[in-house]
Amino acid sequence: xxxxxxxxxxxxxxxxxLLFSSGAMAQQAATAEQLANALGLPQILAAAKQRNxxxxxxxxxxxxxxxxxxxxxxxxxxxxxxRAQPMLARIIRSWDEAEAARIxxxxxxxxxxxxxxxxxxxxxxxxxGKNTYDAIASGQSKMxxxxxxxxxxxxxxxxGSLMAQMKEITREYHEKHKKQ
Numbered sequence: 391x392x393x394x395x396x397x398x399x400x401x402x403x404x405x406x407x408l409l410f411s412s413g414a415m416a417q418q419a420a421t422a423e424q425l426a427n428a429l430g431l432p433q434i435l436a437a438a439k440q441r442n443x444x445x446x447x448x449x450x451x452x453x454x455x456x457x458x459x460x461x462x463x464x465x466x467x468x469x470x471x472x473r474a475q476p477m478l479a480r481i482i483r484s485w486d487e488a489e490a491a492r493i494x495x496x497x498x499x500x501x502x503x504x505x506x507x508x509x510x511x512x513x514x515x516x517x518x519g520k521n522t523y524d525a526i527a528s529g530q531s532k533m534x535x536x537x538x539x540x541x542x543x544x545x546x547x548x549x550g551s552l553m554a555q556m557k558e559i560t561r562e563y564h565e566k567h568k569k570q
Contacts, residue, residue: 417504418499418504418507419495419496419499421499421504421507421508421511422495422496422498422499422502422507423491423495424511425495425498425507425510425511425514426491426494426495426498428511428514428515428519428520429514429523429527430523430527431491431494431495432487432491434527435487435490435491436487439482439485439487441538442481442482442485443482445538445542446478446481446482447478448542449545450471450474450478452542452545452546452549453549454467454470454471454474456549456550456553457470457553459550459553460553460554460557461557498510
């Protein structure tokens with residue numbers, strides 16, 4: 391009977407520890423989600439989704455422009471553009487804002503103690519914290535815009551060069567196989 395009571399008490403205590411730790415973890419996750427919201431994560435993700443969509447459209451437009459520039463008939467380019475729309479829609483839907491937000495909040499909760507998490511939430515909920523974060527976010531946004539613009543410009547130039555090379559390879563291939 392004594393062994394049974396010991397096991398019962400041990401099991402009860404283990405259940406209590408699990409209950410309180412899961413409650414603490416849930417609280418920490420909720421605080422992390424509040425912090426993510428205070429930092430404007432929903433707006434950041436919506437803007438990222440829009441930028442990704444715009445970049446994907448621009449990439450396709452560059453490709454289609456180069457095809458037209460290299461002699462592809464307009465009606466063929468238009469057909470290709472039309473057929474690319476479902477692919478474009480899948481690319482745009484390739485990541486989920488809610489899942490990205492969950493990952494972000496989960497990482498914050500894992501990296502900070504409950505006290506640090508609460509301190510961060512308290513700070514970023516103040517005007518000073520919001521201004522600090524807005525300044526950091528603005529700098530990151532401008533830096534990202536610069537990088538994206540440079541990459542887009544480079545891709546446009548490089549894609550034109552690649553298309554010219556592909557056209558030359560295709561011409562050489564057809565010439566070689568005409569003779570055979």
